[in-house]
Amino acid sequence: MTARSRGAARSRAARPGAEGRAGRGRRPVTVARLVVRTFSEVCVTVGTLIVLFVVYVLFWTGVRADSAMDGEIGALQDRWSTGPLATASPDGAAGQPGGTGKRPRYENGKSFAVMYIPRFGADWSKPVLEGTGTDVLKKGLGHYDRTARLGGTGNFAVAGHRRTYGDPFKDFPELRPGDAVVLTDGTTWYTYRIDRRPYTTVPTDIGVIDPVPRKSGYNGPGRYLTLTTCEPEWGHSHRLIVWAHLDSTQPVERGRPSALTG
Amino acid sequence: MYGWIWRHLPGNAWVRALISLVLVLAIVYVLFQYVFPWAEPLLPFNDVTVDRGMGAVR
Numbered sequence: 235m236t237a238r239s240r241g242a243a244r245s246r247a248a249r250p251g252a253e254g255r256a257g258r259g260r261r262p263v264t265v266a267r268l269v270v271r272t273f274s275e276v277c278v279t280v281g282t283l284i285v286l287f288v289v290y291v292l293f294w295t296g297v298r299a300d301s302a303m304d305g306e307i308g309a310l311q312d313r314w315s316t317g318p319l320a321t322a323s324p325d326g327a328a329g330q331p332g333g334t335g336k337r338p339r340y341e342n343g344k345s346f347a348v349m350y351i352p353r354f355g356a357d358w359s360k361p362v363l364e365g366t367g368t369d370v371l372k373k374g375l376g377h378y379d380r381t382a383r384l385g386g387t388g389n390f391a392v393a394g395h396r397r398t399y400g401d402p403f404k405d406f407p408e409l410r411p412g413d414a415v416v417l418t419d420g421t422t423w424y425t426y427r428i429d430r431r432p433y434t435t436v437p438t439d440i441g442v443i444d445p446v447p448r449k450s451g452y453n454g455p456g457r458y459l460t461l462t463t464c465e466p467e468w469g470h471s472h473r474l475i476v477w478a479h480l481d482s483t484q485p486v487e488r489g490r491p492s493a494l495t496g
Numbered sequence: 497m498y499g500w501i502w503r504h505l506p507g508n509a510w511v512r513a514l515i516s517l518v519l520v521l522a523i524v525y526v527l528f529q530y531v532f533p534w535a536e537p538l539l540p541f542n543d544v545t546v547d548r549g550m551g552a553v554r
Contacts, residue, residue, distance in 0.1 A: 271497075271499075272497055275497045275498055276497070279497075283527075286524065286527060286528075286532075287527075287532055287535070290527075290528055290532040290536070291532075291536060291539070291541070294528060294532075295536070366544075366545045368537050371544065376545070378545070393544045393545040393546075394544060395541065395544055396541075396544065397541050398536075398541045403544075435546070437543065437545075437546055438546070439546055440546050442546055443546060462544060462545060462546055463544045464540070464541070464543055464544045468540070468541065469540055470540030470541075470543035473544070473545075473546050475546075
């Protein structure tokens with residue numbers, strides 16, 4: 235293209251007055267060439283844009299999300315190590331789950347817990363942030379802001395990306411009854427156990443995050459956990475749901491729970 | 497289009513190549529920093545919650 239363009243420029247410069255006359259005679263050919271060339275260039279440009287966008291979605295969002303999630307977990311651990319009792323109420327420190335009332339509300343967009351799911355790998359750990367907005371889910375898992383507190387009576391519901399932004403819930407369909415979902419808020423370890431295989435539903439089925447989730451098989455109040463992600467993997471027509479119940483708690487001073495160490 | 501840009505860049509071929517490279521990098525930066533983050537939520541990968549019904553209430 236270089237040589238051709240320069241040649242074209244030179245020939246035009248050599249015949250400054252000739253372009254109008256000659257151009258008029260050859261206009262259909264010139265116009266057709268211009269149209270075809272511009273069309274080709276537009277196609278190549280659009281193709282390049284699409285490739286770049288795919289790179290962005292598949293690769294770059296993951297890079298950004300991984301560093302954001304590491305940053306959130308690091309910030310949480312800093313906060314917990316500098317003042318582990320600052321966010322805990324007395325009953326929380328004593329290892330009693332669901333001590334509601336006096337505890338501060340979760341702040342929207344802020345991380346307050348770290349989740350571990352051994353089924354997804356021993357090194358799988360993600361921060362849990364308050365809220366399920368698009369920006370929040372770029373930095374970790376999102377806690378539905380109208381659902382119960384971590385370890386509290388009711389349903390602690392969390393949403394996460396299945397694909398893009400670090401693929402946190404990529405292996406979601408592999409969850410099985412008995413699998414552990416372990417969370418810590420800096421004072422207490424909460425171990426939830428999954429009760430049934432992932433359940434597929436439609437996006438408007440908000441009953442799945444009710445305090446006693448509908449169709450979950452639970453028939454009375456309890457301390458439940460719900461995880462939601464998209465289904466199919468790259469689509470948004472359905473949602474994949476997993477329910478768990480609170481199995482055990484222990485204060486952080488007593489070390490990591492057996493679900494993580496064993 | 498690209499020929500037109502090339503002809504309107506100043507300097508000799510090397511300078512033009514350098515400017516072209518800088519232009520391409522600038523465009524990629526703008527795309528990754530501003531355009532793609534705007535376009536990505538329009539795709540379905542973000543819909544992982546069941547609160548669409550609640551969203552209407554909110």
